[in-house]
Structures are given as structure tokens and as C-alpha cells.
Amino acid sequence: MNVKRSPWLLHYDGSSCNGCDIEVLAALTPVYDAERLGVVNTGDPMQADIFLITGGINAQNAPVVKQLYDQMPRPKVVVAVGVCACTGGIFKETYNVLGGADTVIPVDIYVPGCAARPQSIIDGIVQAVALFQQRSDEHDALVKSQKGAN
Template identity: 75%
Template sequence: MAKIHKSPWLLHYDGSSCNGCDIEVLACTTPVYDVERFGVINTGNPMHADIFLITGGINSQNESVVKQIYEQMPQPKVVIAVGTCACTGGIFKECYNIKGGADTVIPVDIYVPGCAARPESIIDGVVKGVALFKEKAEALAASQRA
């Protein structure tokens, strides 16, 4: 049975970024922006996460980690790529060790561009992710009832 609850849990992972996007993601959790008012709860455990927020590009060292985190997450799940690096590989995509954005190893549902992505953009992406998660959860529950 699909787990359906009112507060989707969010897991943030920094792939190989310059930390600019990570600082902005952290800013989203402060009282100034307060992303939790939109119903998300931060978690550090992929087995409890519903939304996977990833920053930074994918390289040979983090590729298996990103795949493992994604595979450990229960269905339904939503992936949000935050920042130009997570979306496309960014300014580092021509480097020998960068494979590209997050979508080179896992399916990405929502892209939040920017270098660094602004907190308002990140929050907009998270709000879209929450709505998409609820859609996926309802569809999964309906398919299990059928």
C-alpha cells in the first residue's frame, strides 16, 4: 500500500556543486523563506524521503551514490534538480570528470535553473514537487485499489 501523508519528506543531496546552490537551499529552511510552511519536512534518510532535491553535477564518484539514494526511496517519488549544474552539468560540463546533470543517472521531474538558484526559485520548484508528489500518490493509490 502506498504511504500517503500530508507532509512530503524532502531529502537534499549535494552532488558536486560549488556549494552556492546548497547555501540557497539552506536559506530556504530559515525563517526568512520557511519552505516548511508549504508542507515539506526535511529528512536525512532516503527510505523516508518522498522528494529528492539534488544540487551539483554528476561525476564518477557520486553517480552510484545518487542511484542508490534514488533506488532506496519508496514509490511514489519526485526528483528536483536545483541549479544549472544539477540541470545540465553547468559550467563544469566540459570537465573530464563531469557526466552531466542529474538526469544522466536518474529521472528528473522538475528543473530549477540558476547559478546559484535563488531561494524563491527553489521554493517554487519544491511547491511544484509537492503538487506532483500528491498527484503520483493519488495515482498509485488508485492503481492499487483497482
């Protein structure tokens, strides 16, 4: 199934300073317009295919991030936007930050930058879309083989 043109985004702010969040939004607004790639920003994790997470993980948001990830249907792709989501960044040594997004969920694509620029966020989305297509194909093949076995 060709899903390249219709992946939906879910955006969640872990503990970022808002810089990356507004860059994610800026990437979706007319000047950069990531929506031309067919992505739509959705608020519902159950309809989302690509999870954009900004900011590091702290004790309070760790279960929230985990739950959002679990609620998303398979196949899914996770993009960590900004250094804080990649490694914890400048806040790595603070007492309340556990680390990057990969401390609680598996991250596929890392977008560096502080704040990550809209261009690099779009690049991350493009890579995520390709990976999403690949995973979707694998998923289809798996379903087919299981049907064949029955």
C-alpha cells in the same frame, strides 16, 4: 490520500560548489521558510518523498545518487536544483563531470539559476508537491484496481 501537506525532503550535494546547497538550506530557514509548506528536511532516503539534488554527476557520486534514488519509496519526485544539476552547467566540459542529474536518475522538475535563488527553489518544491500528490493518487488507484482484480 491527501499527501500535499506532508512531503519530506532529501537533499544531496552531487558535485556543486555549495552555492545551491546553502540556498536550499536558506530556503528552509526563517526568512524564506519552505517548512510552512509542510515539508521537512530529512536525512533518511527511506522516509523521503522529494529528492533535491544539487550539482552535476561525476564518476564517483553516480552510484551514490542512484542508490539514494532507489532507496526512496514510491511515489517519489526528483528536483534538480541549479544549472549544474540540470545540465552540468559551467562544469559540463570538465573531464570529471558526466552531466546533469538526469544522466543517472529521472528528473521531474528543473530549477535553473547559479546559484538557484531560494524563491525559485521554493517554486520547485511547490511544483514537486503537486506532482507528488498526483503520483500518490495514481498509486492509490493502481493499488485499488489490483485489489479489485483479486
